[in-house]
Amino acid sequence: MGDMPRRPASERHTTTSPASDELGSETGNALLDVLTAFHHPTRRWLCELLAVEGPAPVGLLARRTGLAVGSVSHHLGTLHRYGFVEPAPELARDTRESWWRSRPRQLSWDATDYDQGTVARRIASTAEAENFRHHVRAVQRWLAEGESAPAEVRHASVATDTLVAATVDQMGELSRRLTELVVEWSEECRADARTRPDAARLPVRVSARVFPSGPVKP
Template identity: 85%
Template sequence: MLSAETACMPRRRASERHLPTSPVTTGEVGGETGNALLDVLTAFHHPTRRWLCELLAVEGPATVGMLARRTDLAVGSVSHHLGTLHRHGFVEPAPELARDTRESWWRSRPRQVSWESTDYGDGTVARRIAATAEAENFRHHVRAVQRWLAEGESAAPEVRRAAVATDTLMAATVEQMAELSRRFTELVVEWSEECRADAGVHPGAERLPVRVSARVFPSGPVKP
């Protein structure tokens, strides 16, 4: 039986429950460097956490219970992963969607992450973390492409025509390669902002989750 004191304790509001995982406030989110950036890479480049991020981004806000049912993960595991993502600015609470204090709603929070593993000393733990994050990022993209190749044939013709795969091998200077990387990144960021703004103006328009993935790097002939 609950004591009178315990029975009268009010439930904590969602904003209070999420305080322990509130985003780190030292420095700008998206501009982390050094060990802070390593913490971000470790948080995000975990297959389950990245999956949860993408579910929220594509399917919209959800409760911990909804995500647990969607992924077949334990509720406690989902809460733990969301707490880690919240701490590093990838998701945020959506308390206005809760019907009562028991519900814990979350939404995606778009943010950028960029890094270079060679910024860390060769042979160091930091270098290994950054390199592992890059490898996991590549594996994630490969899984996405494999899924498209397996399911794309059943997509509507207009969807298949809108998709593209491009591969170019061109002799270029390092400066030209850097310029292509800069221009491509700016184009994708600008396009993403336009899509986000249009969604606000035309919320009823039919939309697809579109993934943009490209790599610009030196490459000799690839042996079959």
């Protein structure tokens, strides 16, 4: 009996296609599934590799991360199911290759939407903590490597903060304005990359937090 023909990449990933047509608006248990899928260190790493370095086949991602090909495929399948990545079959040279690209999507949540003491609350809170740890690792890496970056890159980066008395309405307004600015700026960068694909670029991370905080004891 001969070998069974390998299905093209466009057909191999139908079982992990996103089940929801409303990506970014999940609530309840559906949102918990998204949080669990994304806030896994390896899966977030794969997401960022595809977002920063561009589409890539599974084999290249395996070499890039040191993970087994099967492990990379499993993680990508999970990310695909929740809309963080998507297949890029048009880039494959033959049916043996399985290419993937990043798929920007929104993700927001509030752990207090879930009852205190429940598994759901613990999942949402853990995702919040892991997201913070991820940002801390990124800042630590920049602090360790930033001095060797070109002067124009160092001057273009910024760290800014304030501690001021404000009303809840004012705090909410700042949160809204910051979110809108970051989203709009990100969309402008992606549009410019499509218009000027040859322009020199570097991965830029933006992280903002607005929250009540009294004086911090040393």
